[in-house]
Each structure stands twice: as C-alpha cells, then as structure tokens.
Amino acid sequence: MNTTRSGRPALTRPDGTALRVLVVDDDPDLAEVLTGALRYEGWQVRAAGDGAAALAAARELAPDAVVLDVMLPDMDGFTVLRRLHETQPEVCVLFLTARDAVEDRIAGLTAGGDDYVTKPFSLEEVVARLRGLLRRAGMARRPEPEEDPGLVVGDLVMDEDAREVTRAGELIELSPTEFELLRFLMRNPRRVLSKAQILDRVWSYDFGGRAHVVELYISYLRKKIDAGREPMIHTVRGAGYVLKPVAG
Amino acid sequence: MNTTRSGRPALTRPDGTALRVLVVDDDPDLAEVLTGALRYEGWQVRAAGDGAAALAAARELAPDAVVLDVMLPDMDGFTVLRRLHETQPEVCVLFLTARDAVEDRIAGLTAGGDDYVTKPFSLEEVVARLRGLLRRAGMARRPEPEEDPGLVVGDLVMDEDAREVTRAGELIELSPTEFELLRFLMRNPRRVLSKAQILDRVWSYDFGGRAHVVELYISYLRKKIDAGREPMIHTVRGAGYVLKPVAG
DNA sequence: CCCAGCTCTCAGGCGCCTCTGAGAAAGGGC
DNA sequence: GCCCTTTCTCAGAGGCGCCTGAGAGCTGGG
Numbered sequence: 001m002n003t004t005r006s007g008r009p010a011l012t013r014p015d016g017t018a019l020r021v022l023v024v025d026d027d028p029d030l031a032e033v034l035t036g037a038l039r040y041e042g043w044q045v046r047a048a049g050d051g052a053a054a055l056a057a058a059r060e061l062a063p064d065a066v067v068l069d070v071m072l073p074d075m076d077g078f079t080v081l082r083r084l085h086e087t088q089p090e091v092c093v094l095f096l097t098a099r100d101a102v103e104d105r106i107a108g109l110t111a112g113g114d115d116y117v118t119k120p121f122s123l124e125e126v127v128a129r130l131r132g133l134l135r136r137a138g139m140a141r142r143p144e145p146e147e148d149p150g151l152v153v154g155d156l157v158m159d160e161d162a163r164e165v166t167r168a169g170e171l172i173e174l175s176p177t178e179f180e181l182l183r184f185l186m187r188n189p190r191r192v193l194s195k196a197q198i199l200d201r202v203w204s205y206d207f208g209g210r211a212h213v214v215e216l217y218i219s220y221l222r223k224k225i226d227a228g229r230e231p232m233i234h235t236v237r238g239a240g241y242v243l244k245p246v247a248g
Numbered sequence: 249m250n251t252t253r254s255g256r257p258a259l260t261r262p263d264g265t266a267l268r269v270l271v272v273d274d275d276p277d278l279a280e281v282l283t284g285a286l287r288y289e290g291w292q293v294r295a296a297g298d299g300a301a302a303l304a305a306a307r308e309l310a311p312d313a314v315v316l317d318v319m320l321p322d323m324d325g326f327t328v329l330r331r332l333h334e335t336q337p338e339v340c341v342l343f344l345t346a347r348d349a350v351e352d353r354i355a356g357l358t359a360g361g362d363d364y365v366t367k368p369f370s371l372e373e374v375v376a377r378l379r380g381l382l383r384r385a386g387m388a389r390r391p392e393p394e395e396d397p398g399l400v401v402g403d404l405v406m407d408e409d410a411r412e413v414t415r416a417g418e419l420i421e422l423s424p425t426e427f428e429l430l431r432f433l434m435r436n437p438r439r440v441l442s443k444a445q446i447l448d449r450v451w452s453y454d455f456g457g458r459a460h461v462v463e464l465y466i467s468y469l470r471k472k473i474d475a476g477r478e479p480m481i482h483t484v485r486g487a488g489y490v491l492k493p494v495a496g
Numbered sequence: 497c498c499c500a501g502c503t504c505t506c507a508g509g510c511g512c513c514t515c516t517g518a519g520a521a522a523g524g525g526c
Numbered sequence: 527g528c529c530c531t532t533t534c535t536c537a538g539a540g541g542c543g544c545c546t547g548a549g550a551g552c553t554g555g556g
C-alpha cells in the first residue's frame with residue numbers, strides 16, 4: 001500500500017497508484033517547498049517554472065491535479081488552465097494568487113470545481129485544499145475501501161468540510177489558526193511534533209516570528225479542548241507537543 | 249546480511265544493500281566525527297567540504313540521505329538542497345544549523361520530509377533523526393522482513409515517535425537527556441558501554457564536563473526504570489554499564 | 497467610524513532540567 | 527581486615543523551557 005512519509009496511509013488514485021501532481025510556480029524556493037510537502041503526502045510530484053514548461057510536463061506526467069501560480073513570467077495562469085483543459089479536461093487545479101489580486105476572475109474560474117489559496121499560505125492549507133479537490137472530483141479514494149471516518153482522535157472529531165470540531169459531542173468554536181493547528185495535530189496523533197515542525201506546516205512560509213506563537217496557540221487550544229476534561233494535548237519538554245486519546 | 253560495526257543488524261535499503269549517506273560540513277573535525285558515527289551504523293558514507301563538492305559527490309554516490317551544514321563557504325544550504333533535488337528528488341536531507349542562527353530560515357526548509365538538528369548536537373540525536381527520516385521515506389527497512397518492532401529490550405519498550413517509554417506496560421516519564429541515554433543503551437543491549445563512549449554519543453561534542461554526569465544520569469534512570477523491579481541496568485566495575493533483559 | 501475578533505509581541509514567573517561538589521558506600525587487591 | 531579506587535547519593539545553584547496575562551496592530555463588518 002502507498003503511504004505518506006509520516007506513515008499515514010496515503011490518499012491514492014482509485015486504482016491504488018500514487019496521485020500525480022504538477023507544481024507550477026516561478027519562485028524556485030516556493031516550488032521546492034511545495035514539492036516537498038506534496039511528496040510527503042505520498043504523491044508523485046513534478047515542478048515547472050513557467051507556463052510552457054508546465055504544459056510540456058503535463059503532457060508527459062498526465063497529472064491528476066495542478067498547483068498553479070496565477071502570475072507566471074511567460075503566460076497568464078488562466079491561459080495555462082485553458083490549454084491544460086484542451087488536452088486534459090479532467091484535471092483539478094488549485095490556484096495560487098496574491099491576496100489583492102483580481103479575485104473576481106478566480107471566483108469565475110473556480111466555479112468549475114477548482115479552488116484557490118491566497119499567498120502567503122500555509123502548507124497545511126494547500127494540502128487540505130488539494131485533498132478536498134481530489135476527493136470531490138472522485139479522483140482519489142482513501143486506501144481503505146470502508147467509508148472514510150474523517151479525522152477522529154478519541155472523542156475528538158473534526159469535520160473538515162463543515163469546519164466543525166466536537167469533543168464528546170460538544171461543539172467547539174475555533175479561530176482559523178486554531179483550526180489548522182488542531183488539524184495538523186489530529187493528522188499526526190500519538191506523534192511528538194516539534195514547535196519548528198508545527199511552525200513550518202501551520203504558519204505561512206514567510207512568517208518571520210519565533211516559535212513562541214506555537215506555545216501561545218497550544219494554550220488557546222487547551223483552553224477550548226481540554227478545559228475541565230482529561231487532557232489530550234501534552235507537552236513533551238524539550239521536544240514538542242503530542243495529541244493523544246485519553247485512554248492511550 | 250549487512251551489519252553495523254557493533255554487530256547489530258543494520259538499517260538497509262529495501263534491496264538489502266548498504267544505505268548511502270553524504271556528509272557536508274566545512275569543519276573537517278566535525279565531518280570526520282559524523283562520518284565515523286554513520287559508518288558505525290553500517291552505512292556507506294562520503295564527506296564533502298563545500299556545496300560544489302557536495303553536488304559532485306552526490307552525482308557520483310547517489311546518496312539516500314544527506315547531512316548538510318546550512319552555512320557553507322561557497323553556497324547556501326538551501327541552494328544545495330534545491331540543486332540536489334533537481335537531479336535526485338527522493339533524497340532526504342538533515343540540516344545542521346547553529347542554535348542562535350536565524351532559525352526562521354530553517355522554517356520552511358524542513359517542510360518536506362526533511363529535518364534538522366541544531367549545533368551543538370549529540371551523535372545519538374543525529375543518527376536517530378537520520379534513521380527516522382530514512383524510515384519514513386520508505387528508503388530503509390529493518391533487515392528482517394517482519395514488521396519493525398521498534399526498540400524493545402525485555403519488557404522495556406521505547407516508542408521513538410511518541411517519545412514514550414514503558415516497562416511491563418507501565419508508562420515512565422523521562423527528561424530529554426534521560427531519554428537519549430536510554431535510547432543509546434537500548435540500541436546496544438547486552439553490551440558493556442564505557443562512560444567515555446556514552447559521553448561521546450549522548451552528550452554534545454563540545455561538552456566540557458567530566459564523566460561523572462554519566463554516573464549521575466545512570467542513577468536517575470535506575471530510579472525510574474529499575475525501581476522496585478528486577479534491575480536491567482548493571483554496573484561493570486572498571487568497564488562501564490550494560491543493559492540486559494532480566495532473564496538473560 | 498467604531499467595534500469585535502483574531503493574531504502576535506512582550507515580559508514576568510514558575511518549575512523542571514542539568515550539572516557541580518562533597519561525602520557515603522561498595523568493591524577489589526593485598 | 528585494611529586501604530585505595532570506583533561508584534553512588536544527596537543537596538543545591540543556575541539556567542532554560544514553558545505558560546500566562548496584558549496589550550498593541552490589523553482587518554472586516556456593521
């Protein structure tokens with residue numbers, strides 16, 4: 001079976017082979033980081049630096065999804081999309097765009113089932129969106145044929161689509177950052193995650209601050225999730241934090 | 249079968265051949281120490297002193313992993329990483345970085361499956377991180393095809409990911425130094441380890457103190473692991489300490 | 497334009513971790 | 527049994543990691 005580098009079972013194609021993703025961004029550093037994060041999900045990834053290279057790579061790779069920067073040196077991201085759809089109408093696209101960019105045009109294009117994230121983004125967000133896209137497009141399935149249980153750790157349950165979290169059936173309200181932090185923890189239960197690791201995944205790639213914010217948000221999460229209950233979030237001094245079901 | 253110099257079965261490639269590691273550091277002493285420690289694991293190791301040499305060596309060696317100093321005389325560690333991934337997308341990277349250096353820059357670098365340790369580090373830590381990286385990347389397997397049992401000595405069990413230690417099912421809380429010391433002992437069961445050996449492996453390479461700390465930490469470990477039970481940690485007078493399962 | 501929620505910085509403080517030194521205990525040679 | 531060496535134990539100082547509260551900057555909605 002295909003697995004992610006963290007040992008979790010990977011999201012795969014319906015036939016069980018690795019999903020193929022093409023990353024298109026002219027910033028080599030950003031492309032590198034994205035490529036690494038998607039490979040970490042157990043997917044087969046290729047990168048391209050401009051529209052022409054992207055189209056060439058797409059013909060060769062036949063990707064299931066494309067992560068596409070809207071601003072490319074040689075051609076518009078939308079042009080790339082149109083050309084892509086000519087040969088591969090099934091492909092999903094996740095746009096990367098600047099916050100103040102023309103969101104109207106994005107909105108129009110994403111009507112077709114595609115999605116977008118605004119720069120600067122966190123890797124957790126990109127991966128989550130991509131997983132959502134692929135799942136909705138029917139291009140991916142969970143490795144287990146049984147129904148997808150979603151994210152469940154002990155009596156803690158997260159519904160990613162509804163953005164709802166409950167513990168012991170009780171609804172818990174979370175801010176966006178709290179939600180992403182908890183998602184990352186829940187995707188890696190019983191595993192100690194260092195503050196640097198958390199920072200890399202949950203905060204934007206251009207975040208300049210110190211790892212202290214992680215402590216802060218962990219304390220917020222504890223107040224909401226562990227308040228008055230048996231704690232699930234544990235500090236491992238000198239190492240990081242770990243989320244565990246109460247009995248374990 | 250491939251074995252470590254200590255006689256332990258080595259972590260190998262899936263095909264059973266020796267794992268290949270490239271060490272890149274401009275400090276020859278440090279590179280030497282690292283090279284020795286990794287060879288001791290039964291791996292095939294080469295060293296390079298700068299980025300250009302690293303890239304050349306990587307093309308020749310085709311390493312599974314690279315231990316890479318972030319500060320190199322000729323080029324940035326991140327640049328080396330990107331160039332490496334151009335030709336060898338599967339390679340794992342373990343960064344070495346100064347603690348007080350701009351850790352922000354490391355943020356994002358480790359976004360893929362990669363990892364880093366801060367100087368000064370202990371050899372146990374470097375080896376453990378590297379083993380973790382290779383294991384998660386699916387590049388390594390235990391020599392026995394049966395599933396990896398992790399670290400088990402008698403009724404003493406260590407889960408490195410969760411950073412949990414149990415004896416006879418009972419959870420034992422350990423400080424970071426205690427944890428690393430025990431890991432070293434458990435990786436070398438039934439083998440007498442001298443205080444000097446332990447100091448070299450578990451404490452940072454720049455530690456100035458004397459071997460007395462080893463005695464002290466052994467006594468801490470005994471209180472937590474052997475307390476009220478049949479002892480597993482034994483003193484071999486004039487030679488060192490040895491960890492043995494109770495019946496053996 | 498004001499208000500509310502979110503995010504992040506700063507600084508204080510507590511508690512654990514690490515290491516030192518001195519003295520007690522144990523082991524081995526004679 | 528005596529003495530020397532090695533090892534163990536204890537107490538404490540210092541440092542650092544982590545947690546928390548207060549508040550400032552920002553943003554989006556009313």
